[in-house]
Amino acid sequence: MSAPPRQLHLNVNILHSGFIPSAWRLPDADPLAFIDAAHYVKAAQIAEAAKFDAVFLADNASIIEQIDFRPITALEPTVLLAAVAAATTRIGVIGTASTSYNEPYNIARRFATLDHVSGGRAGWNIVTTADAGSARNFGLDATPDHAGRYARADEFTEVVKALWNSWDDDAVVGDKQSGRFIDEAKVKPIAHRGKYFRVQGPLNLPRTPQGQPVLVQAGGSGDGRELAARHAEAVFSAAHTQEESLAYSRAINERAAALGRGPHAVKILPGLATIIGATEAEALRRRDELIDMIPWSYSLKRLAGTLGIPVERLHLDQPLPSDLALPAGGNGNHTFFHATLSLVQGRRHTVRDLIRALCGGGGHRVLVGTPEQIADEIEAWFKAGAADGFNLMPDAFPSGLQDFTDGVVPILQRRGLFRREYEGRTLREHFGLARPGADNGDRVRAA
8 A cells, every 4th residue: 555645734833923023013913912812813723724733832031032123922832822722623732942941840741731731732842042131031141052952952851751651541540430540550750860850750640642742843953953853753944945954854854763763753844934915026015015114223133143243243235244153152043043144155145135035134934926936835845855844934913824824725735735624633643643652762761
């Protein structure tokens, strides 16, 4: 029997008002949407009606945006996603939580709770945190070094998985006749003793509907790729060309295979921002309208932060400085530094050109065009094996998402690339992932 055809995966990254920094200034936008749960619920319901795999929420432990101009990521993801889960029935709910400024037991409990209350739709996006503001918010004078952050993240994730698997699937008996509630022999401590954590366990709630929430990761450094290869089931990546994304996918999955996880264990989901119009000219007009509402001072500061240099080194009508190195001596954000530089490689870009290409200074790929043009690009990347799907970032919410679901999704469905109906109820089923057993070796991890 031949294997079923590959299934395209679509998540929507609900970035408060939208991917473009000026989206909150559009006539139909609510400036307070970033702290309104109903805004996120509406976006999730639009995505669910189009049969998306999941909604995705980023997070920060400090204010890293320029709040004199743009809304920020403010609401805590797991609390917000519980509200989203209550207002939806099928779409997955993926939240970001940092391993740098949390503890494994809290995160294991929080995401297991989300998996229970959503009926098996939860995912955890594993990140480390590199900004100095977050370090100061947690009592540190400086950001922990890059290698140390990822070593902690690796052990952190091992402990979380062990806690999720500290109950057998059939540990809950609930026999009213005998009065036996839990089979204690099937609930075991993890007794973890490691370099960074000492956690006895077990977790204080049973295994979840998915066995364990889906593990997602976002990070493009060497350490980030190693973390993804070891643990991630899907990766939110950044790439501007098919070649970049294909190389990234091969590197992650070859390493995962070397670790015994199989030939294609990790779904690669590049970030993709979209600006859609009925005609290409209309889409370009929308892009220009949005960009023209962004102060150049904002975009310059944002780009300087991505590159890890003083804003005074950037001049709008000159090329980027030629001596750029990884931010903070390699202790900053590798992913968006490399993604930004890839846009100017081999081209004669001025800083002004680059900012316009980035639509305000972000690092992800931006597509501007008609639904047919957007669908063509998605299909090309998918069929080339450069992506298993995309983490979509519409220019504005809810209008940009509605444009995508009304215009692009039907084209992808007609081409046989994307589902017309959900076939399962859990996020694992949407992604085509197996449900792990409690005896998969992640119960006890001791140093």
